[in-house]
Amino acid sequence: MTIEENIFKRYLPDFKKLKDYGFIKNNDAFKLEKLFKDNMFKAIITINSKGSVKAIVYDLENNDEFLPLRVENNQGKFVGEVRVAYENLLKNIRDNCFSKKYYIFPQSNRIADLIIQKYANAPEFLWKTTPGTGVFRNPETKKWYLAILDIDRNKIQKNKTGLVEIALIKLSRENVEKRLKQEHIYPGWHMNKKHWIAVILDESLSDNEIMELIEESHSFTIKKS
Structure with missing residues (x-):
């Protein structure tokens, strides 16, 4: 299960709240680019009409995707700090733009x-x-x-x-x-x-x-x- 799936697995988006938060509608999805971790990283988050959340996180120093974020057994201190900062960003979006549902499916x-x-x-x-x-x-x-x-x-x-x-x-x-x-x-x-x-x-x-x-x-x- 991805970081995004775990955080949003029992939540449904309110698309009006997504727009108010800063998401931009693009065809059948909503998209947000957000800096975090002292502006060292950028998350590009996409939410489709079914509420599925996908994201890519970039290391701006190298201008490349930050793949260590996705390695569960990578327990390095810096990677852990980036993961926590990213999860907090997602939780903020969830708490402001999503409503709780009972189940996943x-x-x-x-x-x-x-x-x-x-x-x-x-x-x-x-x-x-x-x-x-x-x-x-x-x-x-x-x-x-x-x-x-x-x-x-x-x-x-x-x-x-x-x-x-x-x-x-x-x-x-x-x-x-x-x-x-x-x-x-x-x-x-x-x-x-x-x-x-x-x-x-x-x-x-x-x-x-x-x-x-x-x-x-x-x-x-x-x-x-």
């Missing part, structure tokens, strides 16, 4: 919004060690019916890698057996696999299909009369 955020509309129930982020894990639970019974979290794809799809977000959904044992025969549905990761399934939130299943599964899961949390 579009379908994850759409599902969260649909749940909020249907059940008036926002995700709870309970663990500092896994800040991307949001749990949905019925406020009356405190029972979980959904968790959305980010993992490496190879945790549930062997021989494939890359960051993904998954939905963990509770179903009846009979429905778990039936659903696992379908494409794009997997055994629950880190959960009781007799009762939980996992769905990768990468558009493999439609929002409606996922919400149908969540409705069944939510039904288990309702207080019995």
Whole structure:
């Protein structure tokens, strides 16, 4: 994950605020050139219409890209100072021009919004060690019916890698057996696999299909009369 991806991974840009900050619109993207670290370095930052942030950092003394910035195991003092100054610049842009979103990927955020509309129930982020894990639970019974979290794809799809977000959904044992025969549905990761399934939130299943599964899961949390 790049420096930019890490800092902006759960944020969405406000394009009006970007213009007010000094970004210039160029075709389908916004661009900013900014000096930092005592004007020794220049960052050229580009944000596209989907909110993806890319940047090149130049060492102005050599008039060349400062590649040590991108080497994670480069722990030299000066490189570390440049990296901190650059990260602070990005965080300032983020705090002034971006709004927080719950998750990294579009379908994850759409599902969260649909749940909020249907059940008036926002995700709870309970663990500092896994800040991307949001749990949905019925406020009356405190029972979980959904968790959305980010993992490496190879945790549930062997021989494939890359960051993904998954939905963990509770179903009846009979429905778990039936659903696992379908494409794009997997055994629950880190959960009781007799009762939980996992769905990768990468558009493999439609929002409606996922919400149908969540409705069944939510039904288990309702207080019995």
